[in-house]
Amino acid sequence: MLTADVIVFATPVYCYGMCGQMKTMLDRSNPLISAPYRFRDIYLLATAAEEETHTVDGTVTGLQGWIDCFEQAQLAETVFAGGVTSVGDIQGHPALNQAYEMGKHC
Ligand SMILES: Cc1cc2nc3c(=O)[nH]c(=O)nc-3n(C[C@H](O)[C@H](O)[C@H](O)COP(=O)(O)O)c2cc1C
DSSP, rough: OOOSSSEEEEOOTTTTTTOHHHHHHHHGGGGGSSSOOOOOOEEEEEOOSOOOOGGGHHHHHHHHHTTTOOOOOEEEEEEEEOOOOSSSTTTOHHHHHHHHHHHHHH
16 A cells, blocks of 8 residues: 555445445555555445445545545545345446546546
8 A cells, every 4th residue: 555556445335334344454554544555536335225426425424534634645536336135136236337437647
């Protein structure tokens, strides 16, 4: 993460927030704040069972709280895939193309 040009986080939405693994990783990345980190743009990929776009809001807020610690970084884009509960549900989801297009310019 210290030498990354961009960072892309991916998480399922759990209880309207990020998953525990991602939260632990962000918490343990605290030493980066005072380090010469290179990243500027941060991207978020998230899935959830519910389809409403506000389902991801709590996850974005949690990540934004971490990003706010990095003066030179910002959340550039979020790709949200709602309606995903079982293996294979993501196939053909419009969010896949959105993530692909995002990847071309990030
Ligand atoms: C513990 C837990 C909490 C969840 N909480 C939510 C939720 O708050 N809102 C929602 O829409 N989906 C929720 N889901 C559904 C998942 O976000 C969704 O099915 C996701 O695609 C699962 O990814 P995974 O297979 O990596 O766990 C939850 C699933 C689990 C297991």
